[in-house]
Amino acid sequence: MTVNQSRYNHNPMRLSSTTEGSIKKGLKGASLLMGIVILVLSITTEHAVAAVENLQVRQMLTENSGNGILDARDVQILFVDLQPELISSSRTIQPAALTANAAVLAQVARLTHVPVTFSIVPVQGKPGRNLPALTPYVSPKNTVRRVMAGTFMEPRLVDALGAYKRKTLVVAGYATEVAVLQTALGALKAGYTVYVVMDVTGSRSERTEDAAVRQMEMAGAIPTSVLAIAAQLAPDFSRTPGSEVLLTFDSLSPP
The missing domain is CATH 1.20.5 (Single alpha-helices involved in coiled-coils or other helix-helix interfaces)
Known part of the structure; x- marks a missing residue:
């Protein structure tokens, strides 16, 4: 088979x-x-x-x-190291313009009942002093002396700001890369909404100031101007305090 x-x-x-x-x-x-x-x-x-x-x-x-518009009832302003000996070296804004704009910001604060605080440092071993243009707004109660670069490293200043119970902090000062930068970062860390008034801040270098501003923006701070702050604190120019705030604009000086 x-x-x-x-x-x-x-x-x-x-x-x-x-x-x-x-x-x-x-x-x-x-x-x-x-x-x-x-x-x-x-x-x-x-x-x-x-x-x-x-x-x-x-x-x-x-x-x-919030909604992007400042509420005067929640705002306070901090002036940092605006001292004659320091701002004399400013190059990004002329010292005279910085002084004039700082005075306008302080005047706007008074007109709108916004509290202000001043922080100053020693200069060449001597006690610091505020700009003479700010003298009408300065008192022993609203001035805090310090030796640290950052304002939020000074407990007395932290307590002074906290006592107002206002969580929007407008910062102006000199120099942008040091006192202003560290103030903004410290305030943000402490829970404040921070505005930096660019025509009341100065530096010796445009390049390094730009870098500091970018750092503050990335951290959450908001660059602004005296004009923008004033118009938000008193938006109705037909009556007080808006009509009085409007008159201060003529004293502003461009950077």
């Missing part, structure tokens, strides 16, 4: 070349599909993370600045 050897040599687990080729193509297709899925998920995840980060930034800005 003749035996069909092919029947016995046939391996049921062995696939035909056609079937094997189809499976390989299928696996390649599945791998490609899986790769596309992973890529899509990766892109989607990145977009989702970016969206969350953007939302967090928007929420932070909302929490820090």
Whole structure:
């Protein structure tokens, strides 16, 4: 009897070349599909993370600045190291302009019943003094002397600001890279919403001042001007105190 050897040599687990080729193509297709899925998920995840980060930034800005308009009842102003001997070296704004604008800001504060605080440092071993133009607004009660670069390193000043229970702090001073920068960062850390008045801050270098301003902005501080602050504290110029605030604008000096 003749035996069909092919029947016995046939391996049921062995696939035909056609079937094997189809499976390989299928696996390649599945791998490609899986790769596309992973890529899509990766892109989607990145977009989702970016969206969350953007939302967090928007929420932070909302929490820090409310509706973006200052409320005079929640504002206080801090003048830092605006001293004749210090501002004389200012190059980003002329000392005369810095002085004039500081006086206007202090006058606006008085007209709108916004409390002000002055912080000064010793100069060449002698007690510091505020700009003469600020003298009408200075008193022993609202002046805090310190020796630290940062105002928030001085507990007495921290307590003085906290006593007002106003959480929006407007900062003006000299120099932008030192006293103003450290004040802004310290205030932000302490939970204040911080505005930096750029036409009442000065520096010896435009380049280094720009870097300090960028650092403050990245931390959450808001650059502004005397005019912008004044118009928000007293927006109705048809009656007091807005009409009186309006008169101070003529005394402003461009940087």
